[in-house]
Amino acid sequence: MRLAVVGCGDVGTSVLELAGEHGNEVVAVADSTGGVVDDGGLDAGDVLARKRSRGVVGSGDPEAVLDADYDVLVEATPTTLGDAEPGFSNVRHALQRDRHVVLANKGPVAERYDDVRTLEADSAGTVLFEATVGGAIPVLSTVADRDGRVTAARGVLNGTANFILSRMAAEGLGYEHVLAEAQDLGVAEADPSFDVDGTDAALKCVILANVLYNDGHTLADAEVEGIADLPGSALELAAEDGRTIRLIGEV
Structure with a gap:
């Protein structure tokens, strides 16, 4: 072609x-x-x-x-x-x-x-x-x-946010430190706002919804939450309970 x-x-x-x-x-x-x-x-x-x-x-x-x-x-x-x-x-x-x-x-x-x-x-x-x-x-x-047999979707949809949360949890590092590391590695953009404020994951959810239901959904229909304000203490508490924190997209 x-x-x-x-x-x-x-x-x-x-x-x-x-x-x-x-x-x-x-x-x-x-x-x-x-x-x-x-x-x-x-x-x-x-x-x-x-x-x-x-x-x-x-x-x-x-x-x-x-x-x-x-x-x-x-x-x-x-x-x-x-x-x-x-x-x-x-x-x-x-x-x-x-x-x-x-x-x-x-x-x-x-x-x-x-x-x-x-x-x-x-x-x-x-x-x-x-x-x-x-x-x-x-x-x-x-x-x-699957011709209509899939009715919902849920998962981790943004690699940058996942990298940051994983590093914060594994190393006990602060958000700003890990974000800078991600930018140095090319994992995060110079302006990471789409990734860390949840916009990228939300856009992917909207696209999934449009394919699932053949509807004209837009970002305005999504509830969006990011990771920028997540304190390291939340990850520590989750770890103590044998859990982890991830940015999840759900349709």
């Missing part, structure tokens, strides 16, 4: 690195400041080298990537709330051209699920978004394949 990749963070970079190994050809790439298109196929290594050395994938217009001759748009821009832009517009543009879309960006299917499904119904393209919940674990397809 011919791929266009929008967003060149961890996910987009991994797609570029692995596309060729799986028989796919990358013909267009965009990041937040530039783009590059070659209908004959791009050298992913060259694109990534340029990104690392110059901070951009190319000098072209990022919008031109959406009009390239691709089969599948890989939408990997950062998740945004509310109107889910620019991810939603990227999805709409691809579907209106009858192209397929693969989402790593949670925004369009957490905040505008009904809109995405309406666009998909009017298109020859399809939208897949397995990567939005559980990474490489096939959570959403497993739920969908």
Whole structure:
């Protein structure tokens, strides 16, 4: 398949690195400041080298990537709330051209699920978004394949929060210390708020709910609680009782 990749963070970079190994050809790439298109196929290594050395994938217009001759748009821009832009517009543009879309960006299917499904119904393209919940674990397809027999879901949905709580419990360390450690290791973002305030886990719950019930739920429908204000003493008390504390998502 011919791929266009929008967003060149961890996910987009991994797609570029692995596309060729799986028989796919990358013909267009965009990041937040530039783009590059070659209908004959791009050298992913060259694109990534340029990104690392110059901070951009190319000098072209990022919008031109959406009009390239691709089969599948890989939408990997950062998740945004509310109107889910620019991810939603990227999805709409691809579907209106009858192209397929693969989402790593949670925004369009957490905040505008009904809109995405309406666009998909009017298109020859399809939208897949397995990567939005559980990474490489096939959570959403497993739920969908059970054809209504799964009625609820519950689990640990955010790796950053899980790392922080595990380290705090195992080592008796404070929250700020472990958060800094997680950032140094690349486990937590420079701005970790989505992870530690519960937003990321809540978005994943919303997406699960939309798949489970085929409803247009949004983040506004979720009850959200994070770990930033959790005192170390709570973990100690839990340990004394043979228990542990985790940030759990439940639908």
